[in-house]
Amino acid sequence: AQKITQTQPGMFVQEKEAVTLDCTYDTSDPSxxxxxxxxxxxxxxxxxxxxGSYDQQNATEGRYSLNFQKARKSANLVISASQLGxxxxxxxxxxxxxxxxKTIFGxxxxxxxxx
Amino acid sequence: EAGVTQFPSHSVIEKGQTVTLxxxxxxxxxxxxxxxxxxxxxxxxxxxxxKESKQDESGMPNNRFLAERTGGTYSTLKVQPAELEDxxxxxxxxxxxxxxSYNEQFFGPGTRLTVL
Numbered sequence: 001a002q003k004i005t006q007t008q009p010g011m012f013v014q015e016k017e018a019v020t021l022d023c024t025y026d027t028s029d030p031s032x033x034x035x036x037x038x039x040x041x042x043x044x045x046x047x048x049x050x051x052g053s054y055d056q057q058n059a060t061e062g063r064y065s066l067n068f069q070k071a072r073k074s075a076n077l078v079i080s081a082s083q084l085g086x087x088x089x090x091x092x093x094x095x096x097x098x099x100x101x102k103t104i105f106g107x108x109x110x111x112x113x114x115x
Numbered sequence: 116e117a118g119v120t121q122f123p124s125h126s127v128i129e130k131g132q133t134v135t136l137x138x139x140x141x142x143x144x145x146x147x148x149x150x151x152x153x154x155x156x157x158x159x160x161x162x163x164x165x166k167e168s169k170q171d172e173s174g175m176p177n178n179r180f181l182a183e184r185t186g187g188t189y190s191t192l193k194v195q196p197a198e199l200e201d202x203x204x205x206x207x208x209x210x211x212x213x214x215x216s217y218n219e220q221f222f223g224p225g226t227r228l229t230v231l
Contacts (some may be wrong), residue, residue, distance in 0.1 A: 044204060044222060044223070047221070058220070100171070101146060102160045102174070103150070107156065
């Protein structure tokens with residue numbers, strides 16, 4: 001079974017608008033962490049934001065926020081005020097306490113920001 | 116502070132040949148990880164070193180893959196003999212010795228391997 005599902009292979013957004021990238025996850029471990037990474041065309045993986053399963057508040061980092069809905073097992077990334085430089089591949093990922101340090105990734109969503 | 120580096124950035128080899136990928140983690144990071152993304156699929160965990168010891172190698176696909184980290188610094192991932200299905204991008208990541216499983220893993224730029 002897929003542990004991390006990203007249903008949007010590609011997304012378009014107009015510059016300066018907000019965009020939501022979907023992510024659902026599947027785990028029976030009560031303790032886990034959720035991550036989003038950005039991969040620009042240069043190839044490196046850039047850490048964006050982290051949400052712990054016991055965190056009460058949604059994580060925010062600048063223009064990035066994570067809409068964490070635990071009951072729905074959903075961890076959507078919201079990018080506000082999109083910029084051209086946000087065009088990239090975005091990966092949702094999870095680490096389970098029982099899984100140690102192993103990161104499980106989704107298939108990714110390619111975001112295109114239009115001028 | 117230098118990030119995780121990987122060499123080469125690209126490698127094109129023929130089926131049956133041997134390729135060795137190298138990863139230099141961030142200085143002082145005891146934890147080193149290898150991941151790979153084959154075309155169109157998810158990034159998959161391969162293995163995790165703590166210093167020179169293999170902590171978890173559950174993701175290694177088969178015995179054609181050999182990872183080493185002698186001395187606990189840089190790591191190599193050798194594929195011998197390479198097969199067509201080994202084509203993809205191989206990522207290395209590292210994290211600090213004070214990491215728990217939630218701490219940030221810093222990724223390198225990846226090595227794109229093409230097997231013809």
